[in-house]
Amino acid sequence: MTDNAGVIRADDARPLARLAASAKSVTAQRRATRIMFFTLGFGTASWAPLVPYAKARLGLDNHSLGLMLLCLGFGSLLAMPVAGALANRFGCRAVLVCLSIVLACALPVLSVASSLPLMVTALFAFGAALGAYGVTVNIQAIAVERASGRPVMSGFHAHYSIGGILGAAGMVGLLGLGTPVLAAALCAGCILVIALPIAGPNLLSDKGETGGTLFAMPKGIVTLIGLLCFVTFLAEGAMLDWGAVFLSSTDGMTASTAGLGYTVFATAMSAGRLSGDAIVARLGRIKLVMGGGCCAGLGFIITTIAPTWPLALVGFAIIGAGCANVAPSLFSIVGRQTRMPESDAMSAVSTFGYGGILVGPALIGFVAAATSLHIAFLGLACALGLVAVCARYLPR
Structure with a gap:
């Protein structure tokens, strides 16, 4: 509050000081x-x-x-x-x-x-x-x-x-x-x-009112968030464990250079995350999850049907850009749901997500052994498409 001359009145100085201190703290x-x-x-x-x-x-x-x-x-x-x-x-x-x-x-x-x-x-x-x-x-x-x-x-x-x-x-x-x-x-x-x-010194030291659930299991909408995280991390794990194998076995790259695929993927993901907050501010997290799922699925399709390895690398980059902000957005959405306490919900969702990284590559291997790695990658494209479809049911 100011008077007619634009001077801060004495009774408002301390609240403004607290506001400035709070902003500095954040x-x-x-x-x-x-x-x-x-x-x-x-x-x-x-x-x-x-x-x-x-x-x-x-x-x-x-x-x-x-x-x-x-x-x-x-x-x-x-x-x-x-x-x-x-x-x-x-x-x-x-x-x-x-x-x-x-x-x-x-x-x-x-x-x-x-x-x-x-x-x-x-x-x-x-x-x-x-x-x-x-x-x-x-x-x-x-x-x-x-x-x-x-x-x-x-x-x-x-x-x-x-x-x-x-x-x-x-x-x-x-x-x-x-x-x-x-x-x-x-x-x-x-x-x-x-x-x-x-x-x-600037990490949060606040404690919850209760001790939280010792072994958190997902409930309600948290289950959907966890499943979407599972698919997203499954796609990331596929790039880490199967990307080089795919490029060297189907696109003619040598084993020594096939690791370039994950490098392209990781670089695109890092760039996408650096710009992700601005995109969220413009589009919102729900639209970002939907768009990211579609983008990553398209990347898998391009990688699978690419006739040459340079075009396959373009697909790897699109996958990285698509996946970049899906998991961060889902983690942020955990804070919006009211079905579970945040700490319990984050534990449950993170367990689902890491399960995708741990179990996913083995599942891809089973599918590839029964059919082909191309079919396994196309299956991931379909799963990411489901992420985009299911995102409409997330808390807004």
Whole structure:
């Protein structure tokens, strides 16, 4: 309020000061949330270059390595349903700080473990920390987006993608320069720890009124959100696990260059997420989910029918652009539904989504073995089309 001369009256000064302080606080919370998404992507990707070293150190064949890597997935699947209750009981800040320390400690152990029991234990703990971290940081993101009063979720997930790219590139660069594996893993762990005093003070410390459900199961509309997340992450997992196989077996690319497909996909996804918040502000999340599902489905069709690999790569880029903002939008919509508490709903939806990454590639393999990889990819196009159709029933 101002007087006729445009001067702020004394009785209104303190409310305006509180408003300015609140805006500053929300800005700091957004910055802290971006940092935590970045460190999640960085920590996750830092493990990937260590896998060949673990395989050689333990003398594993491909089958044994695949079974060992399931421990990471099982750890995540078991931790996700309880992560919401932990965040509700102790606050996002306490949970994220503890999980960051677990990740930072697990990476060096994974880099030097020479016995299978120790590797399995460390991998399970690493996977559990990643799963619980993903749920908790998205609970944090929902609250910060609500306080911001504008879309910011896609930008948060963009920082996860950027962290993943830099984490993998950084580890590959260090190892390529001859850095000992343990030293490279310690460097990655240090970055996770260094981020804590920067972001930690501005993470949310509020606790819920109740302890939350210990093992969250989806109910009502949350089940639909979870299923849509399952399909979306299934498509992303297909690009990661089957993209190079598809390009090398059907489009004539060499095995050494077929990995370019996932690079194109990941780059398009990162670019899409960086621009996603502006698109959400213009179109809304429901339309974005519908358009993203259609776009990703079209990308799979183009990839499948492409006569040459350059055109197939165009399809990979379209898939990445389409998938980019579907999952962030679905996570944001979790905060709009009223069927379940947010923390429980996020745990349930995240479990569904990660299930798509974990189980999906195997399902694609079964379909490909029974028919062909082309049919499997066309099936994904149809599933993504259903995502677009079902999005109309999401909370507005």
